[in-house]
């Protein structure tokens with residue numbers, strides 16, 4: 001059965017830098033030093049690692065720096081293997097395929113102020129944004145970085161810390177800061193954004209639950225636990241382009257059913273937070289369970305790793 005085209009760009013690792021305990025910065029460039037596809041501040045890319053794993057990382061250089069993609073990777077000894085492979089097996093000169101950049105935060109004229117809340121390595125998507133805002137002077141910003149003690153990427157954050165644009169909160173010294181005080185009251189000209197451990201994101205979601213969705217942005221790097229729907233019914237996927245049909249069993253994910261049917265789908269998080277498995281839908285009633293698509297995007301796309309169906313038949317653009 002025909003596969004969905006997967007667009008990857010060939011890059012080569014040109015630099016690896018230690019950037020704190022267990023953290024390395026990897027710089028990727030075009031093998032012939034051409035410019036790389038553009039990205040928004042805080043966008044992310046999928047790395048197709050030599051061992052076959054696909055993993056998503058935020059870009060932490062700024063978009064004007066089009067010759068490189070820079071990612072920060074913390075080695076997770078008990079993770080799913082992507083960070084270990086990068087830390088232990090990837091060296092300068094290695095070739096890595098990467099996806100086109102996705103997501104990120106496009107600075108908008110209606111926002112005169114940005115408040116970023118980052119927990120530990122969750123600072124990476126906001127570093128790109130902070131650098132962009134610092135250079136363009138498009139808007140004011142404050143980045144609150146909550147760490148236990150050590151500041152990740154310290155050498156790269158130093159100037160912004162000295163300027164007071166990044167405020168470091170060390171929980172080992174002062175306890176956990178009051179998130180409500182850091183978030184403030186928001187307002188129509190302010191965007192607040194959060195990236196960090198799930199507990200921090202849940203607190204942030206509670207604090208901003210009644211705010212307009214457009215004023216709040218969340219970046220997740222750990223997928224929440226999968227949603228198990230005990231009432232899920234089987235349904236059929238009709239593939240509009242190839243003309244095939246795939247049966248999805250009760251409790252099975254669309255992704256698993258598509259893969260069983262020989263359809264090649266790019267994946268990374270398998271939890272609805274990275275966007276790698278985005279597929280267009282044409283007819284039916286999808287149940288969206290991802291954490292990234294806007295309501296507008298949900299009218300045309302779904303994430304097959306987490307989405308379900310409220311109709312017996314769902315037509316996908318595959």
Ligand code: FES
Nearest residue numbers: 268270275277305
């Ligand atoms: S694989 Fe990440 S959203 Fe589906």
